[in-house]
Amino acid sequence: MSSDDVMGVLTRHIExxxxxxxxxxxxxAAASGRVHPATEVLHxxxxxxxxxxxxxxxxxxxxAAIGPVPGELTPSQMAIAHQVNTAVAARDGRAMVLRHLxxxxxxxVWGGERPQSRIASRASTALPPRPPASVGRATGR
Structure with missing residues (x-):
């Protein structure tokens, strides 16, 4: 699933x-003088x-490590594959929290109101900057 698909699904759920x-x-949420109900979700x-x-x-x-002709993975390629798996697990865990919210x-599950006041002072509602589309993108994905 591409990043646009994953984030697109989550965006549609929030909207x-x-x-x-x-x-x-x-x-x-940013302009609200009090804790907005969407603050935790946006965080x-x-x-x-x-x-x-x-x-x-x-x-x-x-x-890039595999190259145009995939074959049996070398130990260094396998290490990168493990990094992919770890990154996907982290992303999926965060997405699960978001879906739960x-x-x-x-x-x-929360035992009442969600703990929004706990994170309100440190939660950012801004998205991180997007890397340029041409940086490190492989074609044909």
């Missing part, structure tokens, strides 16, 4: 839950986007 585009939601969305960037870089490194039936 459906809050009934507004993510960019608008970021602006509203985990940003963490997931960062993790997706790591996945993309690791996949590109693996594709968006689940309207998950409130019972």
């Amino acid at each position: 459906a839950a809050f009934q507004r585009p993510v960019d608008d939601l970021r602006q509203v 985990w969305y940003g963490l997931t986007a960062e993790a997706q960037t790591v996945v993309d870089r690791a996949e590109n490194a693996l594709l 968006l689940d309207p039936n998950a409130r019972h």
